[in-house]
Amino acid sequence: MKKKFRAGLVTSALTLVASTVAVAGGAMGSGVAGASGNQVLHLDNEQGVLWACAFNPFNPSDLPYSVGLTYETLDFVNALQNAKVTPWLASSYAWSNANKTLTFTIRPGVSWSDGVPMTAADVAYTFNLLKAHPALDLNAVWSVLSSVSAPSATKVIMNFKSAAVPYFYYVADQVPIVPEHLWSKVSNPVTYSDPKPVGTGGYLMTRCTPQDIVWAANPHYWQKGMAQVKNVDMPAFLSNNTANEYLAQGSSAYGSQFIPNIKTYYVSKKAGNSYWFPPVANVSLFPNLTVPGLNDPKVRLAISYALNRSLVSKIGEYGYEPAASQTGVVSPTFSSWTSSAATAKLGAGYNPSKAVSLLESDGYKKVNGVFTKNGKALSFTLMTNGGYSDWIASTQVMQQQLAAVGIKITLLAPAANTFYADVYTGKYQLAYNAETGGPTPYYELRQMLLSANSAPVGTAAASNWERFKSPAVDTLLNQYGATTSPAVQHNIVNQLENVMVTQAPVIPVLEEVDWFEYNTTNYSNFPTAANPYAQPGLYNQPDWGYVLDQLKPKA
Numbered sequence: 001m002k003k004k005f006r007a008g009l010v011t012s013a014l015t016l017v018a019s020t021v022a023v024a025g026g027a028m029g030s031g032v033a034g035a036s037g038n039q040v041l042h043l044d045n046e047q048g049v050l051w052a053c054a055f056n057p058f059n060p061s062d063l064p065y066s067v068g069l070t071y072e073t074l075d076f077v078n079a080l081q082n083a084k085v086t087p088w089l090a091s092s093y094a095w096s097n098a099n100k101t102l103t104f105t106i107r108p109g110v111s112w113s114d115g116v117p118m119t120a121a122d123v124a125y126t127f128n129l130l131k132a133h134p135a136l137d138l139n140a141v142w143s144v145l146s147s148v149s150a151p152s153a154t155k156v157i158m159n160f161k162s163a164a165v166p167y168f169y170y171v172a173d174q175v176p177i178v179p180e181h182l183w184s185k186v187s188n189p190v191t192y193s194d195p196k197p198v199g200t201g202g203y204l205m206t207r208c209t210p211q212d213i214v215w216a217a218n219p220h221y222w223q224k225g226m227a228q229v230k231n232v233d234m235p236a237f238l239s240n241n242t243a244n245e246y247l248a249q250g251s252s253a254y255g256s257q258f259i260p261n262i263k264t265y266y267v268s269k270k271a272g273n274s275y276w277f278p279p280v281a282n283v284s285l286f287p288n289l290t291v292p293g294l295n296d297p298k299v300r301l302a303i304s305y306a307l308n309r310s311l312v313s314k315i316g317e318y319g320y321e322p323a324a325s326q327t328g329v330v331s332p333t334f335s336s337w338t339s340s341a342a343t344a345k346l347g348a349g350y351n352p353s354k355a356v357s358l359l360e361s362d363g364y365k366k367v368n369g370v371f372t373k374n375g376k377a378l379s380f381t382l383m384t385n386g387g388y389s390d391w392i393a394s395t396q397v398m399q400q401q402l403a404a405v406g407i408k409i410t411l412l413a414p415a416a417n418t419f420y421a422d423v424y425t426g427k428y429q430l431a432y433n434a435e436t437g438g439p440t441p442y443y444e445l446r447q448m449l450l451s452a453n454s455a456p457v458g459t460a461a462a463s464n465w466e467r468f469k470s471p472a473v474d475t476l477l478n479q480y481g482a483t484t485s486p487a488v489q490h491n492i493v494n495q496l497e498n499v500m501v502t503q504a505p506v507i508p509v510l511e512e513v514d515w516f517e518y519n520t521t522n523y524s525n526f527p528t529a530a531n532p533y534a535q536p537g538l539y540n541q542p543d544w545g546y547v548l549d550q551l552k553p554k555a
Contacts, residue, residue: 052210074088122179216232283394325349449506
């Protein structure tokens with residue numbers, strides 16, 4: 001799952017201020033010497049929380065701190081380079097049995113950070129752990145898998161219920177491998193916090209407090225010549241403003257957050273400051289489909305037509321995140337997947353008159369300026385992460401736009417841990433949040449719409465937070481997974497776009513970009529538009545670990 005970090009217990013801002021002064025090893029600056037004499041790379045990724053110091057790679061709130069950096073996957077699939085596959089823990093793979101069997105060759109000579117060899121048995125154990133505990137199966141891989149076994153120390157065989165080539169991304173890139181010799185002793189892996197993670201990755205977590213997480217390069221990392229940055233530190237920030245100042249003054253060489261007036265506030269402040277914001281997914285309104293009113297497609301479509309997305313982009317994001325399409329397809333990244341039929345049906349997108357006519361045709365009449373039917377007014381709460389100033393500004397614009405068509409919105413901006421807990425468990429009405437992306441639009445649409453990804457209200461759902469259920473849509477998503485025909489896959493995505501524009505189960509507002517700021521004075525080999533070897537945002541898993549493995553300190 002590739003989305004912003006979510007975790008931790010929020011404490012006082014006073015403690016936070018102290019954390020921005022006393023970072024790892026007493027080091028300040030984007031590459032100054034720490035107590036050990038080694039450079040410390042400070043990561044600047046404001047999440048509105050202090051750290052929980054939990055690293056369970058299967059807990060949505062914990063995995064952003066471990067997957068890719070400490071726990072690795074079988075392969076790395078780059079969504080920015082047409083799903084280019086780079087071997088990781090698996091040295092190779094092969095499909096057989098009409099694309100219903102996938103065999104991985106597991107790389108020899110890899111050890112866990114406690115010195116125990118990593119083998120195919122660990123891989124098979126990991127996947128069967130997800131089968132035994134469905135709450136850990138964040139991408140519902142066992143909805144398509146039938147068995148996973150390790151016939152030898154270097155072979156893993158995965159059998160699927162049907163042809164499943166598109167699911168390679170999930171099993172190879174999105175499932176972190178854990179050590180059987182340790183996890184088999186965990187009494188409840190669902191609630192396990194994993195405070196001292198043992199992985200195969202390039203970095204070892206050496207210290208964690210609510211204010212600060214510190215990693216050191218794994219001296220026995222199996223990828224020789226990688227993980228050259230010796231010390232990595234991630235202080236916690238409760239607001240964009242504090243984090244942005246930390247970046248602008250040169251205290252961090254690698255940041256991932258929204259910065260207003262970035263050329264003036266950041267680029268011009270220090271030599272070597274640069275940024276790159278590739279669009280990767282959507283930031284969307286997630287209507288809780290169990291809430292009266294929001295369970296009506298005409299109401300959801302009215303909300304979509306009422307939104308002037310370009311104005312939300314201009315005011316909330318300084319234009320850095322483009323207006324999204326109700327089709328759910330991000331452009332220009334995936335422009336070739338856009339359905340002309342769905343786009344034609346959608347029309348201009350922003351059409352407040354159509355929003356009003358939809359509600360009137362649905363039996364709603366205005367009472368005191370708010371559309372009402374059977375005594376029930378279209379009045380909803382809309383919440384977002386209270387630590388994201390840009391998201392708050394965006395929801396304020398949407399509040400005004402919806403009021404203009406007779407839909408009353410009350411804004412809520414809880415602390416991040418409360419916000420995400422409520423989103424996961426469905427305890428909200430409208431939520432402004434970002435879903436995961438992938439190598440094609442199918443992956444984000446699958447996260448949004450597959451019923452197996454959701455859960456009853458009160459139970460945490462890894463995705464499909466709106467609780468959308470459609471057997472017909474499930475069939476389409478499963479058919480995509482069973483074909484290797486590009487034409488058939490495009491046709492299926494086109495049908496899913498039609499669902500988005502006729503039912504609006506999710507309402508994309510802006511195209512989510514990877515927020516990525518970097519300074520090249522002391523480090524080289526950052527991802528760039530010219531070399532997009534990974535998604536650069538520090539909240540992408542496993543990409544951020546892959547990036548840190550590639551960075552090179554300058555002499």
